[in-house]
Amino acid sequence: MNLPAAALHEPPASAAKLPPSPTSIDAVTRALAASFGNRLVTSLAVRQQHGHTLTWIPNQPPDAVVFPQSTQEVSDIVSLCAVHGVPVIAFGTGTSLEGHVNAPFGGVCIDMSQMKAVIAVHAEDLDCVVQAGVTRKELNEHLRDQGLMFPIDPGADASIGGMAATRASGTNAVRYGTMKDNVLALTAVMADGSIVKTSTRARKTSAGYDLTRLLVGSEGTLGIITEITLKLHGIPEAISAGVCPFPSVKAACDATIITIQSGLPVARIELLDEVMIRGVNIHSKLGLPETVMLFVEFHGTEASVKEQSERFGEIAAEFGGGPFEWATKAEDRSKLWQARHDAYWAARALRPGVESVATDVCVPISQLADCVEETKRDIEASGLIAPIAGHVGDGNFHTQPLVDLTDPEEVARAEAFIERLVKRALAMGGTCTGEHGVGQKKIKYLEAEHGASALVVMRTLKRALDPQNILNPGKILVL
Amino acid sequence: MNLPAAALHEPPASAAKLPPSPTSIDAVTRALAASFGNRLVTSLAVRQQHGHTLTWIPNQPPDAVVFPQSTQEVSDIVSLCAVHGVPVIAFGTGTSLEGHVNAPFGGVCIDMSQMKAVIAVHAEDLDCVVQAGVTRKELNEHLRDQGLMFPIDPGADASIGGMAATRASGTNAVRYGTMKDNVLALTAVMADGSIVKTSTRARKTSAGYDLTRLLVGSEGTLGIITEITLKLHGIPEAISAGVCPFPSVKAACDATIITIQSGLPVARIELLDEVMIRGVNIHSKLGLPETVMLFVEFHGTEASVKEQSERFGEIAAEFGGGPFEWATKAEDRSKLWQARHDAYWAARALRPGVESVATDVCVPISQLADCVEETKRDIEASGLIAPIAGHVGDGNFHTQPLVDLTDPEEVARAEAFIERLVKRALAMGGTCTGEHGVGQKKIKYLEAEHGASALVVMRTLKRALDPQNILNPGKILVL
Incomplete structure (x- = not known):
């Protein structure tokens, strides 16, 4: 009885000749x-x-x-x-x-x-309106006096427009969500030059199609984002952060699963494998033990942060992790997170002079330990150097093969490794990219992930x- | 220089003749x-x-x-x-x-x-997959043994498919978000009969266009939702709920603003005006003081819930509210929320025999007190009976004129009131519907809200x- 009466995929009537004359x-x-x-x-x-x-x-x-x-x-x-x-x-x-x-x-x-205006900050409503060129650090600098913050943090000091366009997330997403969750409305220029405002400053709406979320993550292929209305958050009264070594990836992942399942509102929970820790120690001049580590942060009141960190310490101990060391001073905390943010550069310190080929996948958290462990075995078997870091509260991790791009055999080996990584993630019910986006390099995996009809x-x-x-x-x- | 080269609005090539022969x-x-x-x-x-x-x-x-x-x-x-x-x-x-x-x-x-299967519950991943006909209460019944819950609660025991299609939310949205935030993936049948799976069970993804959010809230006009993958949450270790009287709508709204701004993770914060309280007292046989009230609920650990409730009590007192009475027993809490959920029927108790014309708007929270107060003056000037209840943590409120549909003059008066309500919300930066959706009755407001280009x-x-x-x-x- 399956008779497609009006097939959806009509040929483009008026596609421009590319490249243009x-x-x-x-x-x-x-x-x-x-x-x-x-x-x-x-x-x-x-x-x-x-x-x-x-x-x-x-x-x-x-x-x-x-x-x-x-x-x-x-x-x-x-x-x-x-x-x-x-x-x-x-x-x-x-x-x-x-x-x-x-x-x-x-x-x-x-x-x-040159589109750097913070157009409005509505402190009472916990929102702001910015032009697309404002970076996340510039915005947070602007907000600090008012006790407000924009938490989404992909590491790089990216522009808000770019973050919206790629549906970026990063270390705080486990608590605060991704750009999809933090953009209330957009102004965008469509392909015919028309200007569209997708929504209002209301916190929620059921008024028609969700053009905001259609444009978030569309990577500039459906419209050009020019202004963004963002949700903001109060700077937490108290923040505690620490690092906790684990005997294995599995132990760290299992501790993460229990942390999330028990409803502990962890703000950040980041896995770095022993290879990445070695890079971090070199790049950031730290003396961390070279084993699997979780970097963790809690936000809340003094009392709730204390309660959360104690609970996390207990959970870590159950899985053979610890000791759980807290950085109570803001400057120690900054140093720690700077080191985490510099992981991209730290990784490169492991093999100076070659290129870094960063990529990411995301799987249901129950599959994370298996996915990371299989990937580590694959790295070893492939003879690659590829440290791993992950936003494990979301099941999202990155690996960063360090590749001599002048050696075609090594490039092919790295490409084949990434293809196996993506297939592994998809086979485990995951996605070919948790936060980096498709760009050009992940196009070939979309049909395997979504199926022909969705494409x-x-x-x-x-x-x-x-x-x-x-x-x-x-x-x-x-x- | 504005020369639309390829206008987006091509005529439908093959629209069916409606109604069909x-x-x-x-x-x-x-x-x-x-x-x-x-x-x-x-x-x-x-x-x-x-x-x-x-x-x-x-x-x-x-x-x-x-x-x-x-x-x-x-x-x-x-x-x-x-x-x-x-x-x-x-x-x-x-x-x-x-x-x-x-x-x-x-x-x-x-x-x-007849599509009532709970296809899978992945407790470790805090997600489940259900057919569209499962209702939220049926799902929660199914989950309870595993210590899990699906928090979105629009009052009615709606189907999960319907809730996704209308982008429903309700009392818990201030903490847990709306359907847009809690649907991980959908299976939908498109207009040509093709079956599309929009995403995976991964917690986040940047793999292409967000078909999930395009279908959520599309009210069955872009595809028919047949299966839904939902985020779940652990049932909180501790829940505390209570009611707090306020001298005015403004006082209650101001207390709400400060509660949200200070980052108190309130799970529910509901405003009922004195008219609605009168209906609730009649319908649910309660003896609440007939003044503006906030119904509030906190989720967390024993310690954090205690801390949150004490803080809320202090905030309420600052605005002349209180005393803040806690229902510590589960059965008292159930009775309270049942009364809130029955508000639709309670309202009808105020004028038996006529119809209820429920509608909703949503504004930035800073505008909420003004919007509700102006609306109450408008109700009085219009000679209507129209109780108000609101999910005030989100700036979303409902009013429910009780109208004799056999009286054209009264119907016209109610229609004119709703039109003024929507215009008021839009003028304050809000939306014509926070959670009910567009259906047929809100179509006429979409262009005023979104602009011609977005339409x-x-x-x-x-x-x-x-x-x-x-x-x-x-x-x-x-x-």
Whole structure:
């Protein structure tokens, strides 16, 4: 009885020819230069800076880089590019990891670094409105006086627009959620240049389709995010943080599962394997024991933080972990978390001179120990150096093979390892990326994860909202 | 420079003629009867039961009601209806409030009440997978032995599928979020009968477009939700609940703002105005003082619940509220929340024999006191009886004019009041519905809330995913 009457996947009626013709590029560049003056840059150096992020994909520079200052200017740029069928790629701070902002078909890179206004802070409502180019550290600097914070912390000092576009999360997500949970509303420029406000400042709504969540995580392929309304949180009255060694990955994961299951509102719970700890010790000049560790943080009142940390200590001990050492001073805590945040660089310290190929997967937490342990065995069997760090409260972990990109055999070995990692995560009911996003490098895994029908729906959405395929083409989906 | 090159709003190429011809209905009904036997019902009584919910919209019965037992059967039904251009309307428990399941163009109602399987409970991962017809109380009954709960509680014992489709929330949302936050993944049948799984059981993902959130809140207009993967929570070790009288709406709202701002993790914080309390006293035989009240609940450990309740008592006292009376026994707590949940019926006790016209709005919490107070003055000036209850931690409140539907003048007066209520909420930065959804009655407010460009995007999505407009036509959007 299965008779598809009106198949969803209609061919794109009006897709632009990619890459665009030199004539189209020329027309767009001239018009932008006339409007934007020296905020339109076509020098090779600047184009190359925008054609490559922290990834092993070769540099793919755009044809021009433009620096708008308002949503209306972004709309003007997109409208112009739409007329000429020229790609537009939004650029935040260039810290994405899977080739999100490289420009495989050239086009115009929209650099958001001059959109830095904190438009409003509504302390009573625990929300704020910012332009897309504000970074998370800049925002927290701005908020501190008011006792407020924006907790989402992917490590890098990424822009809020980029974090929304990649559905970023990081160390605090186990308690505060990801960008999907912390964006109340967006302003975005659609493929025809129209400006859309997706929602209001109300904490919840049932008023129509959730355009906010459709754009969060769409990596600039459905619209260009220009302003974001974010949830904020009060800076906790008390914070306690500490490190706890474990005899094995399994012991650390089991302690994490019980911590989460028992409802302890842990703010951060991070696993670093012994290889990563060795890198951290080198890079951050720490003297941590080189074994599997959990870095943990609790937020609350003095009394509740004390209660939480005692409970966690008991749980850790049950699994052979400990001693659980607390950093009670703010500066010791900062040092600890700085070391965790620097894990990307610490990993590189393990094999100076080669490239780091960071990637991530996420599995149901019950599968985490198995997934990490199998992955470690795989790393060893592959002869790779690849430290592991993970936001284990969410079942999300990263590995970072250190690869000599001039050696094709080693590159192939690393690629094959990542493919096995993704297949392992999918077989365990997980996802090919917990927080890095798809970019170019994870495109090939989406059908295995979501199935053919879901990919048809995703392509249908992309074709409906960007019929010319000019918004960050070549990312997330093959059309 | 604003030259829309590729406008998003293309006309629907293949929209079905609505209502469908008797021949089409006949063909579909015969084919369904052949496949489903006595699970296909066309009696007027059953059709009318499915053509009306708790709303003042007149009964709009479907042409037939079918009771599938699996996702594949739903797919078969939708495929058949797609061939014949016949509308399909998903039906949960019929407790929606804005005319979501009425069938203005006839068609086939898919009643999910025989899809009651709890497919899996993953206690370690704090998630479960259920068929769409499982109700929240049935699920909690199933989970209790394992010390787990599903906290989202809209009052009615709604189906999980219906709650996902309307992006429901309710009393616990201030702590646990809404359906948008608690659905990890969905299985849905799309307009062509294809079956889509939107995501995995991983706690977070950045793997492509967020089809889960696109379907949550789409009210059966983009796909029919058949299975849901839900986040679960451990039943808290300790729960404390109590009631606290306040001298005014403003005092109660101000105490709520400070409670939220200071990071007290309140699980429920509900405002009932003095009119609603009068109804509750009548309906639930309670002897509460007839003034503005907050009903409050805290979840946590014994120590943290004690700390939270003491803090709340201090905050309430600062605003002239109190005394704060605690129900420490589970049975007293149940009685209290049963009374709150019965508010819909309690309100009706204030004017027996007429209809209740429940509606809701949601505003930034800083605007809540003004919005509720202006609304109360408006109620008085309008000569209506309309008690107010609200999930004030989220800025969301309900009012429930009691209206004699046989009196056109009174109906017009109530309609005009609701229109002013919505405009007031929008002017304060809020939304026309916090949790009830759009259905038929809120369609006219969406453009004022979202703007014309956002409505173009919503219509584009609808046309792309349901080119024939057969999925719950006449809801959310005018095409």
